[in-house]
Amino acid sequence: MTTTTANTPGWTRTKAWQAITSDWGARITFYISVVLGWQLLAWRVDRVPEPWETLDFLGRELTGDSHGGRITGEFWEHFLATVQRFGIGLVVGFVIGVAVGIAIGSSPFVRTLLHDVMLVFLALPAVIWAFLTVMWFGLGWEAPVYTVVLSAVPFVAVNVAQGVRAVSPELHRMSDAFGVPRMRRLRSLLLPAITGYLFTGLRFAVIIGWNAVLLAEWFGSSNGVGWRSRFWYDAARYRGFVGWVIIFITFIFLLDGFVMRPLQRRAFRWRAKRAEEGEIGVSAAEIEELTMTGV
Amino acid sequence: MATLKVDNLTKTFPAHGKGGLPVRAIQGITFEMSGQVFVSLVGPSGCGKSTLLNIVSGVDTPSTGTVAVTQDGKKARLGYVFQDPRLLPWRTVMQNMLYVSDLPEEEARANAMRYLEMVGLEDAGEMFPGQLSGGMQQRVGIARAFSVSPDLLLMDEPFSHLDAITARSLREQLQAIWNETKKTVLFVTHDVMEAVQLSNRIITLAHGGTVFDDTSVDLPFPRKASDPEFATHQAKILGRFETMEAERAAASGQRT
Numbered sequence: 001m002t003t004t005t006a007n008t009p010g011w012t013r014t015k016a017w018q019a020i021t022s023d024w025g026a027r028i029t030f031y032i033s034v035v036l037g038w039q040l041l042a043w044r045v046d047r048v049p050e051p052w053e054t055l056d057f058l059g060r061e062l063t064g065d066s067h068g069g070r071i072t073g074e075f076w077e078h079f080l081a082t083v084q085r086f087g088i089g090l091v092v093g094f095v096i097g098v099a100v101g102i103a104i105g106s107s108p109f110v111r112t113l114l115h116d117v118m119l120v121f122l123a124l125p126a127v128i129w130a131f132l133t134v135m136w137f138g139l140g141w142e143a144p145v146y147t148v149v150l151s152a153v154p155f156v157a158v159n160v161a162q163g164v165r166a167v168s169p170e171l172h173r174m175s176d177a178f179g180v181p182r183m184r185r186l187r188s189l190l191l192p193a194i195t196g197y198l199f200t201g202l203r204f205a206v207i208i209g210w211n212a213v214l215l216a217e218w219f220g221s222s223n224g225v226g227w228r229s230r231f232w233y234d235a236a237r238y239r240g241f242v243g244w245v246i247i248f249i250t251f252i253f254l255l256d257g258f259v260m261r262p263l264q265r266r267a268f269r270w271r272a273k274r275a276e277e278g279e280i281g282v283s284a285a286e287i288e289e290l291t292m293t294g295v
Numbered sequence: 296m297a298t299l300k301v302d303n304l305t306k307t308f309p310a311h312g313k314g315g316l317p318v319r320a321i322q323g324i325t326f327e328m329s330g331q332v333f334v335s336l337v338g339p340s341g342c343g344k345s346t347l348l349n350i351v352s353g354v355d356t357p358s359t360g361t362v363a364v365t366q367d368g369k370k371a372r373l374g375y376v377f378q379d380p381r382l383l384p385w386r387t388v389m390q391n392m393l394y395v396s397d398l399p400e401e402e403a404r405a406n407a408m409r410y411l412e413m414v415g416l417e418d419a420g421e422m423f424p425g426q427l428s429g430g431m432q433q434r435v436g437i438a439r440a441f442s443v444s445p446d447l448l449l450m451d452e453p454f455s456h457l458d459a460i461t462a463r464s465l466r467e468q469l470q471a472i473w474n475e476t477k478k479t480v481l482f483v484t485h486d487v488m489e490a491v492q493l494s495n496r497i498i499t500l501a502h503g504g505t506v507f508d509d510t511s512v513d514l515p516f517p518r519k520a521s522d523p524e525f526a527t528h529q530a531k532i533l534g535r536f537e538t539m540e541a542e543r544a545a546a547s548g549q550r551t
Contacts, residue, residue: 170381177352177375178395178443188394192385270385270423 049239054246057239074228079247082225085141086213089148093205096149097156098198102190104157105164121154126212134220144216144224151212152205159204163197164190195267203260210252297366297446297479298329299351304360306346306504320346321504323360328496331477335490337532338500338507344483346504348451351481366446374445374478376453380432382424388435389420395443410438413472430461434468441472450482454489466492470517487536491529492518499532501539508535 019025035051042050049057061075103110104118129150133143167190175185191198217226225248232240306321321343328334336344349355351362352373364371382391392407393400411417414434424432433453440448454462470493473480484490490497494512501507510532518525 170377170379171383173354174375174377174381175394176354177373177449179373180395184394188383188386188390192383195385270425 047238049242053239054243057237057243058246061240061243075247078224078228079251081141081223082144082213082217083251085144085217085224086148086210089145089213090152090205090209092145093149093152093209094156094202097153097201097205098160100153101157101160101201102164104161111161118154118158121150122158126151126208127215129212130215130219133216137220139220139222141221143220144213144226147212147216148209152209155204155208156198156201159197159201160194163194166197167193199260199264199267203256206255206260207252210248214248296330297364297371298327299447299479299481300327300361300363300365301325301347301351302361302363304347304350304362305358306343306350306355307358319504321350321357324500324504324506326498326506326509328479328481330479332496333473333480333482333494334496334498335482335484335494336498336500337484337487337490339502340485342500342502343504344485344500345451347500348449348481348483351447352449364447371446372443374440374443374448376433376436376440376448376450378452378455380424380429380436382432382435382439384424387421387423388416388427391424391435392420392439392442395439397443407438407442410442411435413441413475414438414468428461430457430465433457433465437465437469437472441476441478445478448478448480450480452483452485455485462489467517469493474516487532488520488529491525491532492520497532499535499539502543507539508532510535 020029038048038051042048100114104114105111126147129147130143133146133150137143137146171189171193175189180189213224214226214229217224218230219226221227225244229241229244229248232238232244302325304321304324305319308318308320310317324343324347336347338344346355350357351364352375364373366372382388383394386394388411389404389407392411393403396403396407398406408417408420411420414437416431416434416438419427419431419435424435427435433456437453440450454465457465466489473493482490482493491512491514496509496511498506499508499510512528514522514524514528520526520529
């Protein structure tokens with residue numbers, strides 16, 4: 001009697017290799033490498049906390065305990081204060097950025113008028129805004145919120161302006177020929193046409209705004225993620241500092257994965273649907289790319 | 296009754312760039328059309344057909360002369376079918392139809408569906424334009440233009456980007472819709488056969504944007520290219536084209 005077991009090891013090797021080289025495999029390999037590298041670094045350098053120590057600190061910061069005589073367990077107070085400031089700043093900055101972007105994109109006069117101002121705003125790093133707003137408004141909620149607004153507006157505006165200028169003139173002429181009302185044109189032609197640019201602008205605004213809020217809190221606040229990071233840094237408790245760095249990186253990852261990408265997928269379902277039909281020769285990989293980047 | 300009056304119309308585009316010369320696209324065109332007529336504007340490329348249509352639709356302005364489109368003395372409602380479909384790719388077929396409508400939503404939907412049925416696309420309402428073929432997209436463009444109940448319908452070489460078989464089928468559909476609705480249509484084409492198949496009247500424009508010929512086509516609908524009378528009309532118009540080209544060649548010979 002013959003069996004086919006001779007083929008099994010080769011088949012298993014191929015399957016295992018496929019799993020490792022898949023997207024998920026690559027991601028998991030990356031995270032394992034980061035943790036291993038971190039652990040190696042912690043063994044060699046005294047001032048780098050070990051991963052498990054940092055995790056232990058994060059647990060205490062969440063649940064409440066003492067750490068080297070300092071009080072922990074204030075995670076939600078600081079985190080929610082920052083998220084609130086970031087949220088308000090982002091919404092205000094996004095709305096202003098879209099309005100300014102549409103004005104720049106639609107009018108050569110406004111474009112020339114604001115050209116140099118936008119350049120200055122784009123060139124100024126968030127840290128400058130953080131310093132300035134703390135000087136203007138002092139310690140409190142205003143400095144972080146205004147820093148987010150001032151950092152986010154130029155990136156949203158420049159992207160939206162580019163989008164407005166790229167809208168097909170044929171579709172504008174069609175709308176002219178049928179006498180489509182202005183508001184309907186804004187809702188059904190302009191905004192969907194610039195969605196890709198809106199998302200690019202929003203993504204920049206989220207990343208730059210999140211950095212900005214932390215910087216402003218670091219320099220001029222009495223609570224929040226930035227302030228709490230500085231608190232542990234000043235206390236020379238590096239596991240606390242690194243723990244909070246992990247918190248703000250995780251927040252950006254979660255925001256991107258659970259808010260930005262689903263929103264983009266929804267906004268671009270007309271392209272993905274068309275591609276799924278296989279009628280325009282777009283590959284599955286391109287659909288994934290499309291839904292991830294919105295470009 | 297819709298009336299279009301074009302009176303001594305001239306359009307000159309300004310010089311483009313350094314050392315460029317102004318381009319005269321239309322030179323003193325005068326004609327009038329009204330009622331249930333399908334008028335075709337034919338002529339060689341660059342004779343000002345599309346420019347004339349843009350001015351009639353109000354997208355462009357004349358340099359001199361006037362254009363008046365009226366419906367019983369009031370300003371007429373226009374519909375437009377372009378060379379390409381010009382649909383909003385991020386809106387479904389039905390949403391594209393509603394985009395140009397000024398009726399209340401329920402009524403607009405029923406109206407849109409009526410015209411989608413006329414072009415055989417009643418099941419495509421929830422599809423996006425990218426899911427349709429070029430011919431189907433152009434049918435949506437035609438349904439959209441008819442759905443606004445235009446007093447005057449402007450069509451700018453709507454079948455020129457389609458393959459011959461699709462274009463033929465769409466011409467037959469257009470003829471059927473026109474027979475049912477009897478709208479006033481101004482149709483631009485460079486295809487004489489297309490003009491003879493669809494029109495009651497054919498205006499031929501010459502190079503330089505002048506009216507060279509204005510003739511009526513008194514053949515019963517539906518028309519077939521294989522009919523001897525159809526061929527006679529087509530030959531007559533093509534003969535006029537040959538005369539026009541010969542006159543142009545002679546004029547340019549005299550200049551040199």
